Amino acid sequence: MDFLELVKSRYSCRSYQPASIEAEKLDYVMECVRFAPSAVNRQPWRFRVITDADALKTLCQCYRRDWLATAPAVIIASVLHDEEWVRFDGKHHGDIDVAIAVEHLCLAAAEQGLGTCWVCNFDAPLCHSLFSLPENEDPVALVPIGYPADTPKEKTRKTREQIS
Numbered sequence: 104m105d106f107l108e109l110v111k112s113r114y115s116c117r118s119y120q121p122a123s124i125e126a127e128k129l130d131y132v133m134e135c136v137r138f139a140p141s142a143v144n145r146q147p148w149r150f151r152v153i154t155d156a157d158a159l160k161t162l163c164q165c166y167r168r169d170w171l172a173t174a175p176a177v178i179i180a181s182v183l184h185d186e187e188w189v190r191f192d193g194k195h196h197g198d199i200d201v202a203i204a205v206e207h208l209c210l211a212a213a214e215q216g217l218g219t220c221w222v223c224n225f226d227a228p229l230c231h232s233l234f235s236l237p238e239n240e241d242p243v244a245l246v247p248i249g250y251p252a253d254t255p256k257e258k259t260r261k262t263r264e265q266i267s
Protein backbone atom coordinates (compact mmCIF):
# COMPACT_ATOMS: atom_id res chain seq x y z
CA MET A 104 0.00 0.00 0.00
CA ASP A 105 1.50 3.37 -0.95
CA PHE A 106 1.00 6.45 1.20
CA LEU A 107 -1.95 7.82 -0.77
CA GLU A 108 -3.75 4.49 -0.51
CA LEU A 109 -3.08 4.45 3.23
CA VAL A 110 -4.39 8.00 3.64
CA LYS A 111 -7.53 7.12 1.69
CA SER A 112 -8.07 3.90 3.64
CA ARG A 113 -8.22 5.70 7.00
CA TYR A 114 -11.72 6.69 7.96
CA SER A 115 -13.67 7.54 11.10
CA CYS A 116 -14.63 4.14 12.45
CA ARG A 117 -17.73 4.29 14.67
CA SER A 118 -18.29 0.60 15.39
CA TYR A 119 -15.72 -1.90 16.63
CA GLN A 120 -15.42 -5.65 17.03
CA PRO A 121 -14.96 -6.75 20.64
CA ALA A 122 -11.56 -8.38 19.93
CA SER A 123 -8.69 -6.75 21.80
CA ILE A 124 -5.67 -5.41 19.91
CA GLU A 125 -2.51 -7.50 19.78
CA ALA A 126 0.23 -6.01 21.97
CA GLU A 127 2.67 -5.87 19.01
CA LYS A 128 0.21 -3.84 16.94
CA LEU A 129 -0.41 -1.41 19.77
CA ASP A 130 3.35 -1.09 20.32
CA TYR A 131 3.84 -0.40 16.60
CA VAL A 132 1.18 2.30 16.61
CA MET A 133 2.63 3.93 19.73
CA GLU A 134 6.10 3.85 18.19
CA CYS A 135 4.71 5.84 15.26
CA VAL A 136 3.25 8.31 17.77
CA ARG A 137 6.60 8.61 19.53
CA PHE A 138 8.36 9.68 16.32
CA ALA A 139 5.92 12.45 15.43
CA PRO A 140 7.51 15.87 14.98
CA SER A 141 6.79 18.68 17.43
CA ALA A 142 7.67 22.35 17.72
CA VAL A 143 11.22 22.68 19.14
CA ASN A 144 10.99 18.90 19.67
CA ARG A 145 9.18 19.49 22.95
CA GLN A 146 6.96 16.39 22.57
CA PRO A 147 4.44 18.01 24.94
CA TRP A 148 2.07 15.06 25.06
CA ARG A 149 0.79 12.10 26.98
CA PHE A 150 -1.09 9.17 25.43
CA ARG A 151 -2.99 7.08 27.98
CA VAL A 152 -4.15 3.77 26.53
CA ILE A 153 -7.33 2.71 28.30
CA THR A 154 -8.24 -0.98 27.97
CA ASP A 155 -9.64 -1.82 31.40
CA ALA A 156 -13.41 -2.43 31.10
CA ASP A 157 -14.32 -0.30 34.12
CA ALA A 158 -12.08 2.56 32.99
CA LEU A 159 -13.60 2.41 29.49
CA LYS A 160 -17.07 2.62 31.02
CA THR A 161 -15.97 5.65 33.01
CA LEU A 162 -14.51 7.24 29.88
CA CYS A 163 -17.81 6.79 28.03
CA GLN A 164 -19.37 9.29 30.45
CA CYS A 165 -17.28 11.95 28.71
CA TYR A 166 -18.72 11.23 25.26
CA ARG A 167 -22.20 9.78 25.37
CA ARG A 168 -22.44 7.93 22.08
CA ASP A 169 -23.26 4.21 22.23
CA TRP A 170 -20.68 3.40 19.57
CA LEU A 171 -17.76 4.52 21.72
CA ALA A 172 -18.52 1.67 24.14
CA THR A 173 -17.84 -0.86 21.36
CA ALA A 174 -14.12 0.05 21.24
CA PRO A 175 -11.80 -2.39 23.03
CA ALA A 176 -9.41 0.49 23.72
CA VAL A 177 -9.56 4.27 23.79
CA ILE A 178 -6.50 6.50 23.87
CA ILE A 179 -6.68 9.79 25.75
CA ALA A 180 -4.36 12.15 23.86
CA SER A 181 -3.37 15.10 26.03
CA VAL A 182 -1.22 18.18 25.70
CA LEU A 183 1.19 19.06 28.51
CA HIS A 184 0.87 22.81 28.68
CA ASP A 185 4.01 23.26 30.77
CA GLU A 186 6.12 21.56 28.05
CA GLU A 187 4.67 23.07 24.87
CA TRP A 188 6.48 25.66 22.78
CA VAL A 189 5.00 29.16 22.83
CA ARG A 190 5.91 31.56 20.01
CA PHE A 191 7.08 35.13 20.70
CA ASP A 192 3.57 36.43 20.05
CA GLY A 193 2.03 34.07 22.61
CA LYS A 194 0.70 31.42 20.21
CA HIS A 195 0.72 28.02 21.91
CA HIS A 196 1.77 25.07 19.74
CA GLY A 197 0.93 22.07 21.94
CA ASP A 198 -2.43 21.34 20.31
CA ILE A 199 -0.76 21.34 16.88
CA ASP A 200 1.89 18.90 18.14
CA VAL A 201 -0.72 16.58 19.63
CA ALA A 202 -2.78 16.72 16.43
CA ILE A 203 0.20 15.59 14.35
CA ALA A 204 0.91 12.72 16.74
CA VAL A 205 -2.76 11.68 16.78
CA GLU A 206 -2.79 11.52 13.00
CA HIS A 207 0.37 9.39 13.08
CA LEU A 208 -1.62 7.15 15.42
CA CYS A 209 -4.62 6.96 13.10
CA LEU A 210 -2.58 6.28 9.97
CA ALA A 211 -0.37 3.67 11.66
CA ALA A 212 -3.51 1.96 12.96
CA ALA A 213 -5.05 1.97 9.48
CA GLU A 214 -1.89 0.36 8.10
CA GLN A 215 -2.29 -2.38 10.72
CA GLY A 216 -5.92 -2.99 9.72
CA LEU A 217 -7.24 -1.17 12.79
CA GLY A 218 -9.95 1.46 12.89
CA THR A 219 -9.80 4.75 14.80
CA CYS A 220 -11.83 7.92 15.13
CA TRP A 221 -10.82 11.36 16.27
CA VAL A 222 -13.16 12.47 19.05
CA CYS A 223 -12.83 16.09 20.21
CA ASN A 224 -16.47 16.77 21.04
CA PHE A 225 -16.11 15.23 24.50
CA ASP A 226 -16.29 16.65 28.01
CA ALA A 227 -12.59 17.33 28.57
CA PRO A 228 -12.96 18.82 32.08
CA LEU A 229 -14.98 15.74 33.14
CA CYS A 230 -12.34 13.44 31.64
CA HIS A 231 -9.67 15.37 33.53
CA SER A 232 -11.48 14.94 36.81
CA LEU A 233 -12.67 11.33 36.36
CA PHE A 234 -9.13 10.17 35.60
CA SER A 235 -7.51 12.47 38.17
CA LEU A 236 -5.16 13.82 35.52
CA PRO A 237 -2.33 16.10 36.64
CA GLU A 238 -3.00 19.81 36.35
CA ASN A 239 -0.63 20.31 33.38
CA GLU A 240 -2.31 17.53 31.35
CA ASP A 241 -5.15 18.72 29.13
CA PRO A 242 -7.04 16.08 27.12
CA VAL A 243 -7.26 17.12 23.45
CA ALA A 244 -8.79 14.06 21.80
CA LEU A 245 -10.15 10.63 22.56
CA VAL A 246 -9.12 8.03 20.00
CA PRO A 247 -11.03 4.74 20.06
CA ILE A 248 -9.02 1.99 18.39
CA GLY A 249 -9.83 -1.58 17.41
CA TYR A 250 -10.87 -3.83 14.57
CA PRO A 251 -13.65 -2.18 12.55
CA ALA A 252 -17.17 -3.57 12.58
CA ASP A 253 -18.41 -1.02 10.05
CA THR A 254 -17.45 0.00 6.53
CA PRO A 255 -16.23 3.40 5.37
CA LYS A 256 -18.65 5.89 3.85
CA GLU A 257 -17.79 7.59 0.59
CA LYS A 258 -15.35 10.44 1.24
CA THR A 259 -16.40 13.98 0.45
CA ARG A 260 -13.45 16.29 0.04
CA LYS A 261 -12.77 19.70 -1.46
CA THR A 262 -11.14 19.64 -4.88
CA ARG A 263 -7.51 20.58 -5.53
CA GLU A 264 -8.69 23.85 -7.04
CA GLN A 265 -10.70 24.69 -3.92
CA ILE A 266 -7.77 24.22 -1.59
CA SER A 267 -5.03 25.98 -3.51
Ligand SMILES: Cc1cc2nc3c(=O)[nH]c(=O)nc-3n(C[C@H](O)[C@H](O)[C@H](O)COP(=O)(O)O)c2cc1C
Nearest residue numbers: 113114115116117220221222223224225255256258
Ligand atom coordinates in the same frame (compact mmCIF):
# COMPACT_ATOMS: atom_id res chain seq x y z
C1 LIG B 1 -10.10 17.49 15.12
C2 LIG B 1 -11.19 16.50 14.82
C3 LIG B 1 -12.23 16.32 15.72
C4 LIG B 1 -13.21 15.36 15.49
N1 LIG B 1 -14.16 15.12 16.45
C5 LIG B 1 -15.09 14.15 16.24
C6 LIG B 1 -16.03 13.84 17.26
O1 LIG B 1 -16.05 14.41 18.34
N2 LIG B 1 -16.92 12.85 17.01
C7 LIG B 1 -16.93 12.15 15.82
O2 LIG B 1 -17.75 11.24 15.66
N3 LIG B 1 -16.04 12.43 14.84
C8 LIG B 1 -15.13 13.40 15.02
N4 LIG B 1 -14.20 13.69 14.05
C9 LIG B 1 -14.21 12.93 12.79
C10 LIG B 1 -14.69 13.76 11.59
O3 LIG B 1 -16.07 13.90 11.65
C11 LIG B 1 -14.21 13.06 10.30
O4 LIG B 1 -12.81 13.00 10.28
C12 LIG B 1 -14.70 13.76 9.03
O5 LIG B 1 -16.11 13.73 8.96
C13 LIG B 1 -14.14 13.09 7.77
O6 LIG B 1 -14.48 11.71 7.73
P1 LIG B 1 -13.37 10.57 7.67
O7 LIG B 1 -12.53 10.67 8.93
O8 LIG B 1 -14.16 9.27 7.67
O9 LIG B 1 -12.53 10.74 6.47
C14 LIG B 1 -13.20 14.62 14.28
C15 LIG B 1 -12.16 14.82 13.37
C16 LIG B 1 -11.15 15.72 13.64
C17 LIG B 1 -10.00 15.86 12.67
